[in-house]
Amino acid sequence: MxxxxxxxxxxxxxxxAPDPATPPTVPVVLTINGERHALDVEPWTTLLDLLRExxxxxxxxxxxxxxxxxxCTILVDGTRINACLALAAVYDGARITTIEGLATGDELSPMxxxxxxxDAFQCGYCTPGQVCSATGLLNEGHATSRDDxxxxxxxxLCRCGAYVNxxxxxxxxxxxxxxxxxxxxx
Amino acid sequence: MNxxxxxxxxxxxxxxxxxxxxxxxxxxxxxxxxxxxxxxxVARPTRVIDITRLPLREIDATPDGGLxxxxxxxxTALAYDERIASRYPVVAAAILAxxxxxxxxxxxxxxxxxxxxxxxxxxDAATACNKRAPGSGCAAxxxxxxxxxxxxxxxxxxxxxPSDLCVALAALDAQVCAQGPDGExxxxxxxxxxxxxxxPHRDTTLGDDELITAIVLxxxxxxxxxxxxxxxxRQSYAFALVSVAACVALDRRGVMxxxxxxxGGVAHKPWRDRRAEAALVGRRPSRxxxxxxxxxxxxxxxxxxxxxxxxxxxxxTIVRAxxxxxxxxxxxx
Numbered sequence: 001m002x003x004x005x006x007x008x009x010x011x012x013x014x015x016x017a018p019d020p021a022t023p024p025t026v027p028v029v030l031t032i033n034g035e036r037h038a039l040d041v042e043p044w045t046t047l048l049d050l051l052r053e054x055x056x057x058x059x060x061x062x063x064x065x066x067x068x069x070x071x072c073t074i075l076v077d078g079t080r081i082n083a084c085l086a087l088a089a090v091y092d093g094a095r096i097t098t099i100e101g102l103a104t105g106d107e108l109s110p111m112x113x114x115x116x117x118x119d120a121f122q123c124g125y126c127t128p129g130q131v132c133s134a135t136g137l138l139n140e141g142h143a144t145s146r147d148d149x150x151x152x153x154x155x156x157l158c159r160c161g162a163y164v165n166x167x168x169x170x171x172x173x174x175x176x177x178x179x180x181x182x183x184x185x186x
Numbered sequence: 187m188n189x190x191x192x193x194x195x196x197x198x199x200x201x202x203x204x205x206x207x208x209x210x211x212x213x214x215x216x217x218x219x220x221x222x223x224x225x226x227x228v229a230r231p232t233r234v235i236d237i238t239r240l241p242l243r244e245i246d247a248t249p250d251g252g253l254x255x256x257x258x259x260x261x262t263a264l265a266y267d268e269r270i271a272s273r274y275p276v277v278a279a280a281i282l283a284x285x286x287x288x289x290x291x292x293x294x295x296x297x298x299x300x301x302x303x304x305x306x307x308x309x310d311a312a313t314a315c316n317k318r319a320p321g322s323g324c325a326a327x328x329x330x331x332x333x334x335x336x337x338x339x340x341x342x343x344x345x346x347x348p349s350d351l352c353v354a355l356a357a358l359d360a361q362v363c364a365q366g367p368d369g370e371x372x373x374x375x376x377x378x379x380x381x382x383x384x385x386p387h388r389d390t391t392l393g394d395d396e397l398i399t400a401i402v403l404x405x406x407x408x409x410x411x412x413x414x415x416x417x418x419x420r421q422s423y424a425f426a427l428v429s430v431a432a433c434v435a436l437d438r439r440g441v442m443x444x445x446x447x448x449x450g451g452v453a454h455k456p457w458r459d460r461r462a463e464a465a466l467v468g469r470r471p472s473r474x475x476x477x478x479x480x481x482x483x484x485x486x487x488x489x490x491x492x493x494x495x496x497x498x499x500x501x502x503t504i505v506r507a508x509x510x511x512x513x514x515x516x517x518x519x
Binding site: 155 | 222
Protein backbone atom coordinates (compact mmCIF):
# COMPACT_ATOMS: atom_id res chain seq x y z
CA MET A 1 0.00 0.00 0.00
CA UNK A 2 1.49 3.31 -1.06
CA UNK A 3 1.75 5.70 1.79
CA UNK A 4 2.05 9.46 1.95
CA UNK A 5 4.50 10.61 4.57
CA UNK A 6 5.78 14.12 4.16
CA UNK A 7 4.74 14.92 0.63
CA UNK A 8 1.52 16.68 1.57
CA UNK A 9 2.72 18.79 4.50
CA UNK A 10 4.62 21.19 2.28
CA UNK A 11 1.58 21.97 0.18
CA UNK A 12 -0.32 23.45 3.11
CA UNK A 13 -0.03 27.21 3.14
CA UNK A 14 1.31 28.36 6.48
CA UNK A 15 -0.81 31.50 6.74
CA UNK A 16 -4.23 29.92 6.31
CA ALA A 17 -6.36 28.30 8.97
CA PRO A 18 -5.74 24.56 9.20
CA ASP A 19 -8.00 22.58 6.94
CA PRO A 20 -10.20 20.45 9.19
CA ALA A 21 -9.73 17.61 6.73
CA THR A 22 -5.98 17.77 7.32
CA PRO A 23 -5.30 17.18 11.00
CA PRO A 24 -2.15 18.78 12.38
CA THR A 25 1.10 16.90 12.39
CA VAL A 26 2.58 15.59 15.64
CA PRO A 27 6.09 16.50 16.77
CA VAL A 28 8.09 13.45 17.83
CA VAL A 29 11.66 12.83 18.86
CA LEU A 30 13.00 9.38 18.10
CA THR A 31 16.44 7.98 18.74
CA ILE A 32 17.06 5.63 15.84
CA ASN A 33 20.26 3.60 15.81
CA GLY A 34 21.74 6.06 18.25
CA GLU A 35 20.87 9.12 16.20
CA ARG A 36 18.33 11.66 17.40
CA HIS A 37 15.59 12.61 14.95
CA ALA A 38 13.15 15.45 15.60
CA LEU A 39 10.27 15.01 13.18
CA ASP A 40 6.76 16.19 12.49
CA VAL A 41 4.65 13.23 11.50
CA GLU A 42 1.12 12.82 10.30
CA PRO A 43 -0.92 11.04 12.98
CA TRP A 44 -1.53 8.01 10.75
CA THR A 45 2.14 7.45 9.86
CA THR A 46 3.42 4.09 11.02
CA LEU A 47 6.97 3.62 12.22
CA LEU A 48 7.49 1.36 9.22
CA ASP A 49 6.53 4.03 6.70
CA LEU A 50 8.47 6.66 8.60
CA LEU A 51 11.62 4.54 8.56
CA ARG A 52 11.37 3.52 4.94
CA GLU A 53 9.81 6.47 3.13
CA UNK A 54 11.07 9.39 5.12
CA UNK A 55 14.34 8.30 6.69
CA UNK A 56 15.36 5.96 3.86
CA UNK A 57 16.08 3.20 6.36
CA UNK A 58 14.83 0.61 3.91
CA UNK A 59 16.41 -2.37 5.61
CA UNK A 60 13.17 -2.78 7.53
CA UNK A 61 10.82 -4.49 5.08
CA UNK A 62 7.12 -4.17 4.42
CA UNK A 63 5.75 -7.67 3.99
CA UNK A 64 2.10 -8.08 4.89
CA UNK A 65 1.55 -4.69 6.60
CA UNK A 66 -0.77 -6.51 9.05
CA UNK A 67 1.61 -7.75 11.75
CA UNK A 68 1.44 -11.28 10.46
CA UNK A 69 4.80 -11.81 8.74
CA UNK A 70 7.36 -10.04 10.93
CA UNK A 71 9.40 -8.58 8.05
CA CYS A 72 9.08 -5.16 9.69
CA THR A 73 10.39 -6.26 13.10
CA ILE A 74 12.41 -3.57 14.86
CA LEU A 75 13.61 -3.15 18.42
CA VAL A 76 12.27 -0.60 20.88
CA ASP A 77 14.44 -0.48 23.99
CA GLY A 78 15.81 -3.83 22.89
CA THR A 79 12.49 -5.66 22.58
CA ARG A 80 10.74 -6.63 19.38
CA ILE A 81 7.75 -4.91 17.83
CA ASN A 82 6.02 -4.89 14.44
CA ALA A 83 6.77 -1.47 12.94
CA CYS A 84 3.73 -1.77 10.65
CA LEU A 85 1.34 -1.79 13.61
CA ALA A 86 2.97 1.11 15.44
CA LEU A 87 1.91 4.71 14.97
CA ALA A 88 5.03 6.85 15.04
CA ALA A 89 3.26 9.49 17.14
CA VAL A 90 2.79 6.97 19.96
CA TYR A 91 6.54 6.29 20.07
CA ASP A 92 7.67 9.82 20.90
CA GLY A 93 10.84 9.52 22.97
CA ALA A 94 11.50 5.90 22.02
CA ARG A 95 14.93 4.37 21.43
CA ILE A 96 14.67 2.34 18.24
CA THR A 97 17.12 -0.09 16.67
CA THR A 98 16.68 -1.27 13.09
CA ILE A 99 18.69 -3.75 11.09
CA GLU A 100 20.94 -0.85 10.02
CA GLY A 101 21.88 -0.29 13.66
CA LEU A 102 22.96 -3.78 14.67
CA ALA A 103 26.50 -3.73 13.27
CA THR A 104 29.29 -1.73 14.87
CA GLY A 105 30.98 -0.04 11.96
CA ASP A 106 31.97 -2.84 9.60
CA GLU A 107 31.73 -5.45 12.31
CA LEU A 108 28.51 -7.43 12.10
CA SER A 109 26.59 -8.20 15.26
CA PRO A 110 26.91 -11.78 16.52
CA MET A 111 23.42 -12.54 15.22
CA UNK A 112 24.11 -11.11 11.76
CA UNK A 113 27.33 -13.13 11.58
CA UNK A 114 25.53 -16.28 12.76
CA UNK A 115 22.93 -15.95 9.99
CA UNK A 116 25.78 -15.93 7.47
CA UNK A 117 27.71 -18.73 9.16
CA UNK A 118 24.61 -20.97 9.27
CA ASP A 119 23.30 -20.10 5.81
CA ALA A 120 20.10 -18.94 7.49
CA PHE A 121 18.47 -17.25 4.51
CA GLN A 122 17.83 -17.66 0.83
CA CYS A 123 16.14 -14.71 -0.88
CA GLY A 124 16.83 -12.44 2.09
CA TYR A 125 13.59 -10.49 2.17
CA CYS A 126 12.55 -11.65 5.63
CA THR A 127 16.12 -11.60 6.94
CA PRO A 128 16.28 -8.11 8.48
CA GLY A 129 13.12 -8.92 10.41
CA GLN A 130 14.43 -12.35 11.36
CA VAL A 131 17.74 -10.94 12.60
CA CYS A 132 16.08 -8.14 14.59
CA SER A 133 13.56 -10.62 15.99
CA ALA A 134 16.28 -13.07 16.97
CA THR A 135 18.27 -10.26 18.59
CA GLY A 136 15.18 -9.21 20.52
CA LEU A 137 14.45 -12.81 21.47
CA LEU A 138 17.82 -13.10 23.20
CA ASN A 139 17.44 -9.69 24.85
CA GLU A 140 14.03 -10.72 26.17
CA GLY A 141 15.62 -13.78 27.73
CA HIS A 142 12.77 -16.32 27.68
CA ALA A 143 14.30 -18.92 25.38
CA THR A 144 16.29 -21.79 26.86
CA SER A 145 15.93 -24.42 24.13
CA ARG A 146 15.56 -24.91 20.40
CA ASP A 147 11.84 -25.46 20.92
CA ASP A 148 11.62 -22.13 22.73
CA UNK A 149 13.40 -20.47 19.82
CA UNK A 150 11.02 -22.05 17.31
CA UNK A 151 8.01 -20.90 19.29
CA UNK A 152 9.36 -17.43 19.98
CA UNK A 153 10.30 -16.86 16.34
CA UNK A 154 6.78 -17.74 15.18
CA UNK A 155 6.07 -14.08 14.41
CA UNK A 156 8.57 -14.18 11.53
CA LEU A 157 7.67 -15.99 8.34
CA CYS A 158 10.20 -17.18 5.77
CA ARG A 159 8.73 -18.08 2.40
CA CYS A 160 11.99 -19.77 1.37
CA GLY A 161 11.69 -22.06 4.35
CA ALA A 162 15.09 -21.37 5.90
CA TYR A 163 13.67 -22.08 9.33
CA VAL A 164 15.99 -24.94 10.27
CA ASN A 165 19.11 -22.88 9.67
CA UNK A 166 17.54 -19.82 11.30
CA UNK A 167 17.01 -21.84 14.48
CA UNK A 168 20.62 -23.06 14.21
CA UNK A 169 21.88 -19.48 13.95
CA UNK A 170 19.81 -18.20 16.86
CA UNK A 171 20.70 -21.18 19.02
CA UNK A 172 24.40 -20.74 18.31
CA UNK A 173 24.29 -17.14 19.50
CA UNK A 174 22.15 -18.11 22.48
CA UNK A 175 24.66 -20.76 23.53
CA UNK A 176 27.61 -18.44 23.04
CA UNK A 177 26.00 -15.60 24.98
CA UNK A 178 24.68 -17.79 27.80
CA UNK A 179 28.22 -19.00 28.41
CA UNK A 180 29.35 -15.43 29.02
CA UNK A 181 27.89 -12.71 31.20
CA UNK A 182 28.01 -10.28 28.36
CA UNK A 183 24.77 -8.62 27.33
CA UNK A 184 24.29 -9.50 23.70
CA UNK A 185 22.22 -6.51 22.80
CA UNK A 186 23.70 -4.57 19.87
CA MET B 187 -6.11 4.88 6.82
CA ASN B 188 -8.64 7.64 7.29
CA UNK B 189 -7.41 11.01 8.51
CA UNK B 190 -7.61 11.58 12.24
CA UNK B 191 -6.20 13.99 14.76
CA UNK B 192 -3.87 12.79 17.49
CA UNK B 193 -3.88 13.69 21.15
CA UNK B 194 -1.74 12.45 24.00
CA UNK B 195 -3.36 12.01 27.40
CA UNK B 196 -1.29 12.54 30.53
CA UNK B 197 -3.76 11.00 32.96
CA UNK B 198 -7.06 9.14 33.07
CA UNK B 199 -9.16 12.26 33.56
CA UNK B 200 -7.61 13.91 30.53
CA UNK B 201 -8.07 10.75 28.47
CA UNK B 202 -11.77 10.67 29.30
CA UNK B 203 -12.06 14.36 28.56
CA UNK B 204 -10.45 13.98 25.15
CA UNK B 205 -12.58 10.98 24.36
CA UNK B 206 -15.95 12.51 25.12
CA UNK B 207 -19.01 10.45 24.28
CA UNK B 208 -19.60 8.52 21.11
CA UNK B 209 -17.45 6.33 18.93
CA UNK B 210 -15.76 9.10 16.93
CA UNK B 211 -12.67 9.05 19.15
CA UNK B 212 -10.64 5.96 19.95
CA UNK B 213 -8.02 5.25 22.57
CA UNK B 214 -4.79 3.69 21.35
CA UNK B 215 -2.30 1.74 23.47
CA UNK B 216 -0.50 -1.19 21.82
CA UNK B 217 -2.42 -0.50 18.63
CA UNK B 218 -1.88 -4.03 17.32
CA UNK B 219 -5.55 -4.42 16.41
CA UNK B 220 -6.66 -0.79 16.02
CA UNK B 221 -3.96 0.19 13.49
CA UNK B 222 -4.88 -2.82 11.39
CA UNK B 223 -8.59 -1.99 11.62
CA UNK B 224 -7.92 1.61 10.65
CA UNK B 225 -5.81 0.54 7.70
CA UNK B 226 -8.69 -1.64 6.49
CA UNK B 227 -11.15 1.25 7.02
CA VAL B 228 -13.11 -0.86 9.49
CA ALA B 229 -12.29 1.59 12.26
CA ARG B 230 -12.50 5.22 11.17
CA PRO B 231 -12.00 7.39 14.22
CA THR B 232 -11.75 11.14 13.79
CA ARG B 233 -9.48 11.39 16.81
CA VAL B 234 -7.00 8.91 18.27
CA ILE B 235 -6.00 9.40 21.89
CA ASP B 236 -2.66 8.00 22.98
CA ILE B 237 -3.08 6.51 26.46
CA THR B 238 0.33 4.87 26.66
CA ARG B 239 1.59 7.55 29.11
CA LEU B 240 -1.14 6.82 31.65
CA PRO B 241 0.05 5.33 34.96
CA LEU B 242 -1.68 1.99 34.44
CA ARG B 243 1.31 -0.35 34.13
CA GLU B 244 1.45 -1.71 37.67
CA ILE B 245 0.46 -5.10 39.02
CA ASP B 246 -0.57 -4.63 42.66
CA ALA B 247 -1.82 -6.90 45.42
CA THR B 248 -5.44 -6.36 46.40
CA PRO B 249 -6.52 -6.36 50.08
CA ASP B 250 -8.24 -9.76 49.72
CA GLY B 251 -5.15 -11.44 48.28
CA GLY B 252 -5.82 -11.07 44.58
CA LEU B 253 -3.99 -8.97 42.01
CA UNK B 254 -4.98 -5.76 40.29
CA UNK B 255 -3.42 -5.63 36.83
CA UNK B 256 -3.22 -2.19 35.24
CA UNK B 257 -4.86 -1.91 31.83
CA UNK B 258 -1.56 -0.98 30.16
CA UNK B 259 0.39 -3.98 31.42
CA UNK B 260 1.60 -5.67 28.26
CA UNK B 261 0.83 -9.29 27.49
CA THR B 262 4.54 -10.08 27.82
CA ALA B 263 4.88 -8.33 31.17
CA LEU B 264 1.83 -10.15 32.48
CA ALA B 265 2.76 -13.59 31.21
CA TYR B 266 6.26 -13.47 32.69
CA ASP B 267 5.36 -11.74 35.95
CA GLU B 268 6.47 -14.02 38.75
CA ARG B 269 3.17 -13.73 40.65
CA ILE B 270 1.20 -14.58 37.53
CA ALA B 271 3.45 -17.48 36.58
CA SER B 272 3.30 -19.01 40.05
CA ARG B 273 -0.21 -18.17 41.26
CA TYR B 274 -2.18 -17.75 38.01
CA PRO B 275 -0.39 -20.06 35.57
CA VAL B 276 -3.52 -20.50 33.45
CA VAL B 277 -3.33 -16.78 32.66
CA ALA B 278 0.32 -17.04 31.61
CA ALA B 279 -0.39 -20.14 29.53
CA ALA B 280 -3.28 -18.49 27.72
CA ILE B 281 -1.29 -15.35 26.92
CA LEU B 282 1.66 -17.30 25.59
CA ALA B 283 -0.64 -19.37 23.40
CA UNK B 284 -1.71 -16.21 21.58
CA UNK B 285 -0.23 -13.87 18.99
CA UNK B 286 3.53 -13.50 18.46
CA UNK B 287 6.25 -12.09 20.73
CA UNK B 288 6.27 -8.87 18.69
CA UNK B 289 2.59 -8.37 19.34
CA UNK B 290 2.65 -9.51 22.96
CA UNK B 291 5.44 -7.02 23.69
CA UNK B 292 3.13 -4.09 23.01
CA UNK B 293 -0.43 -5.45 23.25
CA UNK B 294 -2.04 -4.51 26.54
CA UNK B 295 -4.49 -6.16 28.87
CA UNK B 296 -7.13 -3.51 28.23
CA UNK B 297 -6.69 -3.78 24.49
CA UNK B 298 -6.84 -7.55 24.65
CA UNK B 299 -10.32 -7.33 26.13
CA UNK B 300 -11.41 -4.84 23.48
CA UNK B 301 -9.89 -6.48 20.40
CA UNK B 302 -12.39 -7.10 17.62
CA UNK B 303 -13.28 -10.38 15.98
CA UNK B 304 -11.03 -11.67 13.22
CA UNK B 305 -14.04 -12.77 11.12
CA UNK B 306 -12.86 -12.30 7.54
CA UNK B 307 -16.11 -10.63 6.54
CA UNK B 308 -15.78 -8.09 9.34
CA UNK B 309 -12.49 -7.04 7.74
CA ASP B 310 -13.74 -7.16 4.14
CA ALA B 311 -15.65 -3.96 3.49
CA ALA B 312 -17.00 -5.40 0.22
CA THR B 313 -19.16 -7.89 2.14
CA ALA B 314 -22.18 -7.72 4.42
CA CYS B 315 -21.41 -7.55 8.12
CA ASN B 316 -23.77 -6.45 10.87
CA LYS B 317 -20.87 -5.88 13.20
CA ARG B 318 -19.09 -3.50 10.83
CA ALA B 319 -22.16 -2.03 9.13
CA PRO B 320 -25.29 -2.66 11.24
CA GLY B 321 -28.22 -3.83 9.15
CA SER B 322 -26.14 -4.97 6.20
CA GLY B 323 -26.47 -8.69 6.95
CA CYS B 324 -23.99 -11.44 7.75
CA ALA B 325 -21.92 -12.92 4.94
CA ALA B 326 -20.47 -15.55 7.28
CA UNK B 327 -23.82 -17.29 7.80
CA UNK B 328 -23.60 -18.96 4.40
CA UNK B 329 -19.99 -18.17 3.71
CA UNK B 330 -16.67 -19.51 4.90
CA UNK B 331 -17.35 -20.08 8.58
CA UNK B 332 -14.68 -22.45 9.82
CA UNK B 333 -13.58 -20.01 12.52
CA UNK B 334 -17.09 -19.06 13.59
CA UNK B 335 -19.36 -19.54 16.58
CA UNK B 336 -21.26 -22.67 17.52
CA UNK B 337 -22.67 -21.33 20.80
CA UNK B 338 -24.70 -18.20 21.59
CA UNK B 339 -24.69 -16.90 18.02
CA UNK B 340 -27.62 -15.23 16.30
CA UNK B 341 -28.87 -14.92 12.75
CA UNK B 342 -27.25 -11.47 12.79
CA UNK B 343 -23.72 -12.52 13.66
CA UNK B 344 -21.71 -15.71 14.16
CA UNK B 345 -18.38 -14.04 14.92
CA UNK B 346 -16.14 -15.28 17.72
CA UNK B 347 -14.11 -13.34 20.23
CA PRO B 348 -10.47 -14.07 19.37
CA SER B 349 -8.74 -13.60 22.73
CA ASP B 350 -6.90 -16.33 24.60
CA LEU B 351 -6.29 -14.25 27.72
CA CYS B 352 -10.01 -13.55 28.09
CA VAL B 353 -10.78 -17.27 28.20
CA ALA B 354 -8.51 -17.66 31.22
CA LEU B 355 -9.94 -14.52 32.84
CA ALA B 356 -13.44 -15.86 32.34
CA ALA B 357 -12.51 -19.13 34.01
CA LEU B 358 -11.06 -17.28 37.01
CA ASP B 359 -14.05 -14.91 37.38
CA ALA B 360 -11.86 -11.85 37.00
CA GLN B 361 -13.33 -8.39 37.16
CA VAL B 362 -12.91 -5.41 34.86
CA CYS B 363 -12.42 -1.92 36.32
CA ALA B 364 -13.64 0.92 34.13
CA GLN B 365 -13.40 4.64 34.69
CA GLY B 366 -16.06 6.93 33.31
CA PRO B 367 -17.11 10.53 33.83
CA ASP B 368 -18.95 9.45 36.98
CA GLY B 369 -16.11 7.49 38.53
CA GLU B 370 -14.89 3.92 38.52
CA UNK B 371 -17.10 0.85 38.33
CA UNK B 372 -16.36 -2.85 38.45
CA UNK B 373 -17.79 -5.24 35.88
CA UNK B 374 -17.91 -9.01 36.36
CA UNK B 375 -15.97 -10.65 33.55
CA UNK B 376 -19.02 -12.59 32.42
CA UNK B 377 -20.94 -9.34 32.04
CA UNK B 378 -18.21 -7.55 30.11
CA UNK B 379 -18.46 -9.20 26.69
CA UNK B 380 -21.87 -9.52 25.01
CA UNK B 381 -23.59 -12.08 22.90
CA UNK B 382 -24.41 -10.69 19.46
CA UNK B 383 -28.22 -10.80 19.53
CA UNK B 384 -29.49 -8.18 17.10
CA UNK B 385 -26.79 -5.64 18.04
CA PRO B 386 -23.54 -7.39 17.12
CA HIS B 387 -21.81 -4.06 16.53
CA ARG B 388 -21.50 -3.82 20.29
CA ASP B 389 -18.87 -6.27 21.56
CA THR B 390 -18.94 -5.26 25.20
CA THR B 391 -20.93 -3.48 27.87
CA LEU B 392 -18.24 -0.81 28.24
CA GLY B 393 -19.60 2.69 27.61
CA ASP B 394 -18.21 4.84 24.81
CA ASP B 395 -17.19 7.31 27.49
CA GLU B 396 -15.38 4.75 29.65
CA LEU B 397 -11.79 3.56 29.86
CA ILE B 398 -10.65 0.20 31.19
CA THR B 399 -8.20 0.94 34.00
CA ALA B 400 -7.48 -2.55 35.33
CA ILE B 401 -8.53 -6.14 35.65
CA VAL B 402 -8.74 -7.74 39.05
CA LEU B 403 -7.81 -11.36 39.62
CA UNK B 404 -9.49 -13.05 42.59
CA UNK B 405 -7.29 -14.65 45.27
CA UNK B 406 -7.66 -18.19 43.91
CA UNK B 407 -5.67 -18.71 40.73
CA UNK B 408 -6.16 -22.52 40.63
CA UNK B 409 -2.42 -22.99 40.41
CA UNK B 410 -2.64 -26.63 41.52
CA UNK B 411 -5.04 -27.87 38.82
CA UNK B 412 -5.27 -25.86 35.66
CA UNK B 413 -4.78 -26.22 31.92
CA UNK B 414 -5.11 -24.09 28.82
CA UNK B 415 -5.53 -26.24 25.74
CA UNK B 416 -5.71 -24.48 22.38
CA UNK B 417 -6.51 -26.32 19.17
CA UNK B 418 -5.62 -24.46 16.00
CA UNK B 419 -4.67 -24.91 12.37
CA ARG B 420 -1.01 -24.07 13.03
CA GLN B 421 0.93 -24.93 16.13
CA SER B 422 1.85 -21.32 16.78
CA TYR B 423 0.61 -17.84 15.94
CA ALA B 424 -2.92 -18.83 14.95
CA PHE B 425 -6.34 -18.13 16.41
CA ALA B 426 -8.15 -20.90 18.22
CA LEU B 427 -10.58 -23.23 16.55
CA VAL B 428 -11.42 -24.23 20.10
CA SER B 429 -9.59 -23.42 23.29
CA VAL B 430 -10.38 -24.42 26.85
CA ALA B 431 -9.24 -22.96 30.15
CA ALA B 432 -9.90 -25.60 32.79
CA CYS B 433 -9.49 -24.98 36.51
CA VAL B 434 -10.33 -27.44 39.26
CA ALA B 435 -10.09 -27.28 43.04
CA LEU B 436 -10.11 -30.52 45.01
CA ASP B 437 -10.88 -30.98 48.66
CA ARG B 438 -8.70 -33.09 50.94
CA ARG B 439 -10.44 -36.30 49.88
CA GLY B 440 -9.85 -35.60 46.21
CA VAL B 441 -13.44 -34.57 45.56
CA MET B 442 -14.01 -31.64 43.22
CA UNK B 443 -15.19 -28.59 45.13
CA UNK B 444 -14.88 -26.06 42.27
CA UNK B 445 -14.81 -26.64 38.51
CA UNK B 446 -14.29 -23.94 35.90
CA UNK B 447 -14.37 -24.59 32.19
CA UNK B 448 -14.22 -21.62 29.83
CA UNK B 449 -14.16 -21.98 26.04
CA GLY B 450 -12.61 -19.77 23.40
CA GLY B 451 -13.14 -19.81 19.66
CA VAL B 452 -16.74 -20.98 19.94
CA ALA B 453 -18.76 -17.88 20.76
CA HIS B 454 -18.99 -14.09 20.68
CA LYS B 455 -17.52 -14.13 24.18
CA PRO B 456 -15.59 -16.56 26.34
CA TRP B 457 -18.16 -19.29 26.98
CA ARG B 458 -19.03 -20.75 30.33
CA ASP B 459 -21.88 -22.94 31.56
CA ARG B 460 -21.95 -22.51 35.32
CA ARG B 461 -24.77 -24.99 35.91
CA ALA B 462 -22.91 -27.68 34.04
CA GLU B 463 -19.77 -26.92 36.02
CA ALA B 464 -21.67 -27.02 39.31
CA ALA B 465 -23.01 -30.47 38.50
CA LEU B 466 -19.48 -31.84 38.90
CA VAL B 467 -18.96 -30.40 42.37
CA GLY B 468 -18.91 -33.13 45.00
CA ARG B 469 -17.77 -35.79 42.55
CA ARG B 470 -14.39 -37.34 42.01
CA PRO B 471 -12.55 -36.44 38.82
CA SER B 472 -13.14 -38.98 36.09
CA ARG B 473 -13.22 -39.10 32.35
CA UNK B 474 -16.91 -39.91 32.53
CA UNK B 475 -17.63 -36.85 34.63
CA UNK B 476 -15.65 -34.64 32.26
CA UNK B 477 -17.41 -36.10 29.24
CA UNK B 478 -20.74 -35.41 30.90
CA UNK B 479 -19.73 -31.79 31.46
CA UNK B 480 -18.57 -31.51 27.85
CA UNK B 481 -21.82 -32.92 26.49
CA UNK B 482 -23.84 -30.54 28.63
CA UNK B 483 -21.82 -27.50 27.55
CA UNK B 484 -22.38 -28.20 23.83
CA UNK B 485 -25.95 -29.46 24.11
CA UNK B 486 -27.36 -26.35 22.39
CA UNK B 487 -24.46 -25.90 19.98
CA UNK B 488 -25.34 -25.20 16.37
CA UNK B 489 -22.90 -26.01 13.64
CA UNK B 490 -22.78 -24.78 10.07
CA UNK B 491 -21.22 -26.61 7.16
CA UNK B 492 -17.85 -24.98 7.80
CA UNK B 493 -17.72 -25.35 11.56
CA UNK B 494 -19.95 -28.24 12.65
CA UNK B 495 -16.79 -30.21 13.40
CA UNK B 496 -16.13 -27.82 16.26
CA UNK B 497 -18.93 -29.34 18.35
CA UNK B 498 -17.15 -32.67 18.64
CA UNK B 499 -13.81 -30.90 18.81
CA UNK B 500 -15.06 -28.81 21.73
CA UNK B 501 -16.20 -31.84 23.71
CA UNK B 502 -12.87 -33.58 23.21
CA THR B 503 -10.90 -30.45 24.07
CA ILE B 504 -12.92 -29.96 27.26
CA VAL B 505 -12.19 -33.51 28.38
CA ARG B 506 -8.53 -33.22 27.50
CA ALA B 507 -8.13 -29.89 29.29
CA UNK B 508 -9.75 -31.21 32.46
CA UNK B 509 -7.65 -34.37 32.36
CA UNK B 510 -4.57 -32.26 31.84
CA UNK B 511 -5.57 -29.98 34.71
CA UNK B 512 -5.74 -32.95 37.06
CA UNK B 513 -2.78 -34.83 35.64
CA UNK B 514 0.17 -33.29 37.53
CA UNK B 515 -1.24 -34.35 40.90
CA UNK B 516 -2.75 -37.67 39.96
CA UNK B 517 -1.31 -39.17 43.13
CA UNK B 518 -3.52 -36.85 45.17
CA UNK B 519 -6.69 -38.51 43.93
